[in-house]
Amino acid sequence: MSGWTKLPQTVTLSEEIAQLESNMSHWPNESSVSKQLYDRALEVMPGGITRNQPWQEPFPIYAARGEGAYVFDVDGTKRLDLLNNFASLVHGHAHPEVVEKVRERVGLGTAFTLPTEAEILLAETLTRRVERFEWVRFSNSGSEAVMCAIKAARALTGRPKLVKLEGAYHGSYDFAEVSLDSNPENWGNEPRSVGFSAGVPQGILNDVIVIPFNDVETAERIIRASREDIAAILIDTNPSYLGFAPISPAFAEMVRRVSRDIGALLILDEVITFRLHVGGAQSLYGIEPDLTCLAKIIGGGLPIGAVAGPRDVMKVFDHRQGKPLLPWSGTFTGNPVSTVAGSVSLELLTKEMIDHIGRLGAHLRDELSKVMEKTGFPGQVTGVGSMFKICGHQRPITDYRSAYHNPSEAKTLRLLQGQLVRESYHVSSAGLGFLSTPMSLDDIDGFIQATERAIHALEPELQG
Numbered sequence: 282m283s284g285w286t287k288l289p290q291t292v293t294l295s296e297e298i299a300q301l302e303s304n305m306s307h308w309p310n311e312s313s314v315s316k317q318l319y320d321r322a323l324e325v326m327p328g329g330i331t332r333n334q335p336w337q338e339p340f341p342i343y344a345a346r347g348e349g350a351y352v353f354d355v356d357g358t359k360r361l362d363l364l365n366n367f368a369s370l371v372h373g374h375a376h377p378e379v380v381e382k383v384r385e386r387v388g389l390g391t392a393f394t395l396p397t398e399a400e401i402l403l404a405e406t407l408t409r410r411v412e413r414f415e416w417v418r419f420s421n422s423g424s425e426a427v428m429c430a431i432k433a434a435r436a437l438t439g440r441p442k443l444v445k446l447e448g449a450y451h452g453s454y455d456f457a458e459v460s461l462d463s464n465p466e467n468w469g470n471e472p473r474s475v476g477f478s479a480g481v482p483q484g485i486l487n488d489v490i491v492i493p494f495n496d497v498e499t500a501e502r503i504i505r506a507s508r509e510d511i512a513a514i515l516i517d518t519n520p521s522y523l524g525f526a527p528i529s530p531a532f533a534e535m536v537r538r539v540s541r542d543i544g545a546l547l548i549l550d551e552v553i554t555f556r557l558h559v560g561g562a563q564s565l566y567g568i569e570p571d572l573t574c575l576a577k578i579i580g581g582g583l584p585i586g587a588v589a590g591p592r593d594v595m596k597v598f599d600h601r602q603g604k605p606l607l608p609w610s611g612t613f614t615g616n617p618v619s620t621v622a623g624s625v626s627l628e629l630l631t632k633e634m635i636d637h638i639g640r641l642g643a644h645l646r647d648e649l650s651k652v653m654e655k656t657g658f659p660g661q662v663t664g665v666g667s668m669f670k671i672c673g674h675q676r677p678i679t680d681y682r683s684a685y686h687n688p689s690e691a692k693t694l695r696l697l698q699g700q701l702v703r704e705s706y707h708v709s710s711a712g713l714g715f716l717s718t719p720m721s722l723d724d725i726d727g728f729i730q731a732t733e734r735a736i737h738a739l740e741p742e743l744q745g
């Protein structure tokens with residue numbers, strides 16, 4: 282079968298009420314529209330999907346439309362979207378002001394070989410928010426932004442090596458993926474460079490040095506041992522796979538001091554954390570990176586990425602004296618649709634809005650912790666501001682190894698996540714969640730009550 286499946290575009294109020302009352306999800310029924318779509322997808326895409334992270338056992342739930350804090354699937358089920366396309370929709374779905382500007386822009390053309398005013402506008406918006414962002418260079422995704430920043434560091438220093446945090450995710454680029462999912466069998470006593478996918482060349486593993494998050498002494502010693510070869514130290518202040526554990530002031534001070542001392546660049550990945558403060562996590566934690574990688578919320582729901590920093594570093598891209606040290610291009614880079622959506626979305630993300638979702642996040646973490654204690658669920662909830670992570674163990678988390686879930690803990694999380702979907706709440710299978718500005722206290726309270734019900738429903742499986 283091919284062609285568009287006829288979907289319920291809108292759900293009437295009475296349908297919604299009936300659905301909420303029965304609390305029924307059509308997924309994962311074999312007769313659901315999602316299942317039909319998945320069967321079609323299996324014929325034309327490997328494993329029926331085109332992104333790994335949103336995979337959902339036993340088959341994906343296909344989205345029909347989104348509205349504010351909610352997403353409606355193709356079977357008409359409405360769920361609170363606590364994932365927001367992995368943190369890229371800080372205002373939820375189809376914010377009217379973003380939709381209006383995007384619609385207007387699409388009617389004028391979506392991409393040109395000529396630059397447009399829209400790219401300048403977004404760059405101006407970003408430079409107004411962070412003093413250190415004097416110049417901005419766009420890309421199409423966060424992965425590209427990280428790749429671009431690493432290449433910029435190599436171009437500026439003439440050195441080959443990258444230092445990165447064990448377990449930190451920075452998108453799909455061989456160098457940035459090293460030791461992303463290492464495990465007790467291969468991580469070694471001190472972090473060893475472990476390739477993420479099959480076929481990673483040994484040369485890449487040799488050129489990536491992995492350090493433990495927040496272990497100042499070990500990390501400094503490892504970095505200094507290769508001081509002459511290091512182009513950049515790549516960090517994240519709250520790596521998602523580490524339960525958003527915050528960077529310690531001592532670690533932040535060390536990476537800045539040591540990178541200056543050895544002549545390497547400090548690259549801060551703010552692809553997710555830029556939502557934490559009007560000036561990003563660097564303002565929150567007092568970090569002065571040489572280059573910052575951005576993506577997700579700066580595109581207002583459309584694909585984007587960017588590298589930003591002071592002019593004396595960003596000049597690596599400047600073509601005015603001839604071929605730049607790093608020529609950087611992309612067919613859709615800086616396209617007017619993504620940049621218009623990003624400008625509107627960032628203008629709407631005021632301090633008040635950031636405080637609002639931060640308060641909701643604190644409430645969620647407090648109340649969920651109480652539920653876990655009350656029910657005896659073998660887990661914890663961590664996070665900062667509008668980001669949270671449900672963990673399947675209770676060990677204090679300070680780095681990748683303490684965040685690591687053994688197979689049975691990972692299974693506990695997956696079971697809880699699946700049950701939450703049945704309860705009409707979307708979080709990731711790793712327990713990640715990102716709040717959006719249209720959410721209310723009632724939405725969060727509903728989620729907390731649903732988690733309590735989900736834990737009770739899972740009791741037989743968890744105890745067994």
Ligand SMILES: Cc1ncc(COP(=O)(O)O)c(C=O)c1O
Nearest residue numbers: 422423424450451452552553576
């Ligand atoms: C911290 C971080 N860096 C980089 C990326 C890659 O961004 P993208 O998926 O836009 O390529 C992600 C994506 O989730 C991320 O979380």
